[in-house]
Amino acid sequence: MSPQQLQTITETDTELASRLIARTTTIFGRRVVGQEGLRTALVSTLIAGGHVLLESVPGLAKTTAAQTLAEAVSGTFHRIQCTPDLMPNDIVGTQIFNYATGEFTTQLGPVHANLVLLDEINRSSAKTQSAMLEAMQEKQTSIGGEVYPLPSPFMVLATQNPIEEEGTYVLPEAQMDRFLMKEVLTYPTPAEEVDILQLASTGALTAPITDEPVTLADVLFLQGLVNKVYVDLSIKQYIVALVNTTRGGGPRPLPDLHHHVRVGASPRGAIALMRVAQAVALQEGRTYVVPDDVKRLRHPVLRHRLVRTYDALANNVAPEALVDAVFAAVPAP
Numbered sequence: 001m002s003p004q005q006l007q008t009i010t011e012t013d014t015e016l017a018s019r020l021i022a023r024t025t026t027i028f029g030r031r032v033v034g035q036e037g038l039r040t041a042l043v044s045t046l047i048a049g050g051h052v053l054l055e056s057v058p059g060l061a062k063t064t065a066a067q068t069l070a071e072a073v074s075g076t077f078h079r080i081q082c083t084p085d086l087m088p089n090d091i092v093g094t095q096i097f098n099y100a101t102g103e104f105t106t107q108l109g110p111v112h113a114n115l116v117l118l119d120e121i122n123r124s125s126a127k128t129q130s131a132m133l134e135a136m137q138e139k140q141t142s143i144g145g146e147v148y149p150l151p152s153p154f155m156v157l158a159t160q161n162p163i164e165e166e167g168t169y170v171l172p173e174a175q176m177d178r179f180l181m182k183e184v185l186t187y188p189t190p191a192e193e194v195d196i197l198q199l200a201s202t203g204a205l206t207a208p209i210t211d212e213p214v215t216l217a218d219v220l221f222l223q224g225l226v227n228k229v230y231v232d233l234s235i236k237q238y239i240v241a242l243v244n245t246t247r248g249g250g251p252r253p254l255p256d257l258h259h260h261v262r263v264g265a266s267p268r269g270a271i272a273l274m275r276v277a278q279a280v281a282l283q284e285g286r287t288y289v290v291p292d293d294v295k296r297l298r299h300p301v302l303r304h305r306l307v308r309t310y311d312a313l314a315n316n317v318a319p320e321a322l323v324d325a326v327f328a329a330v331p332a333p
Contacts, residue, residue: 009228009287017225018285020214021047027072027211032065033199034192041183041300042069042157044279047222050180050272051136051156053121053171053304058161060185064205066117066157074213075114076151082124088131095144106143111135114151114216118158122171132156133175153219173263173307180272181300222282229278230288234333236274239294243270245326246306252329260317263307272301291332298323 021043028039038054042065045052054062063079070077080091093109110116111132118124118132135141136156140149158179160171176182188196199205244250247264248257277293284293303319312322 009225013225014282014285014287017222017282020218020222021283023211023214024069024072027209027213028065028068030209030211031068031205032061033195034188035061035065035185037300038065038183038185040280040283041181041297043283044276044297045180046073046153046155046219047226047282048180048275048279049153049155049223049226050275051158051178053176053179053182054157054159054185055162055182056159056185060187062157062159062185063117063119066115068209069157070115071209072213073114073153073219074215075153075219077115077117078110078113079117079119080110081119082121082128084123084125086124086128088128091128092131092135092141093143093148104144106146106148108143108148109141111141112148112150114153114155116154116156118156120161121158122160126172129171129175132158133178137178153216153223173304176304177266177268179304180276181297182304183300184303226275226278226282229281229286231274231278232288232333235277235289235291235294238291238330238333239270239273239277241330242273242294242326243267245330246302246322250326250330252331254325254329257322257325258309260309260312260322261306262309265302265305269302269305272305273298276301295327295332298327302326 024043025039028042032039041052046069056062066079067077080086089109091109091111093107093112095104096107097103098105121129121132124132135150139152139154140147142148241250243265245252245254246261246269248254248261273294274289276297277289280293280296281287281289299320302323306319306322308317308319308322
């Protein structure tokens with residue numbers, strides 16, 4: 001029997017997890033209307049211990065969603081507005097010389113928070129992007145040769161605007177891979193937009209949230225439960241088959257995939273599929289993963305991990321369509 005099978009989740013744990021997730025969802029819904037995909041992506045990323053990249057045109061509540069999530073989990077929140085002149089020290093921190101004492105003191109940067117919003121990450125230079133992505137990966141920063149651990153839990157929500165290319169630095173594919181998910185937001189429905197106007201007119205969008213938030217300890221508890229959600233060997237083999245199919249292999253290779261995909265998903269992509277499936281299963285109240293959990297968030301997990309060919313870009317072949325083709329080709333267990 002594997003160690004994962006021994007780490008069973010009790011019924012009490014499952015009930016508590018359901019209550020905590022329900023409270024987080026309720027608070028999130030106070031400020032963000034609709035956007036079910038965004039809510040699922042943010043909560044799943046948080047309890048899976050990852051980071052998320054949000055892409056949409058301006059005004060679709062990306063910043064509001066990040067602030068509300070921070071309030072929902074009682075976490076510290078910092079927003080960093082990325083600009084071309086933003087330097088790594090501006091986000092990581094720096095040493096300041098104190099003339100009175102003749103010593104250097106360390107001033108920690110805004111990345112030292114539980115939830116960090118990197119607004120318009122593609123406006124910052126490559127050097128600054130690298131410093132941020134290093135902090136995301138290592139969960140620590142180095143200032144003046146001394147290492148400073150980041151708070152736990154720690155989650156980055158980076159946003160980018162796809163309609164303005166002037167003055168932007170596109171994130172390299174290799175760095176995008178470090179985000180657990182990339183969620184693409186769409187416009188609300190007319191009915192949802194009416195609800196938004198109703199909330200704005202009554203001041204509800206800016207009113208203090210009175211619901212009792214969950215605590216950071218609760219978030220760490222949920223992250224621990226996600227690790228214990230059972231993933232059968234057949235599910236792991238299914239995930240590996242999916243990832244291998246994106247690379248042109250797999251049990252049923254797609255014959256024309258190389259015309260559209262230049263580089264498939266990495267082993268990090270396979271780990272992301274499994275982690276997100278565990279998070280989805282826990283939100284559904286289950287202690288084990290089923291194939292539908294793997295399929296549920298396949299677009300956010302894989303859309304930024306497939307490097308399309310020039311032909312695919314020229315013909316506007318959507319990465320979501322390629323992901324769907326891969327999932328259709330691989331039989332579920």
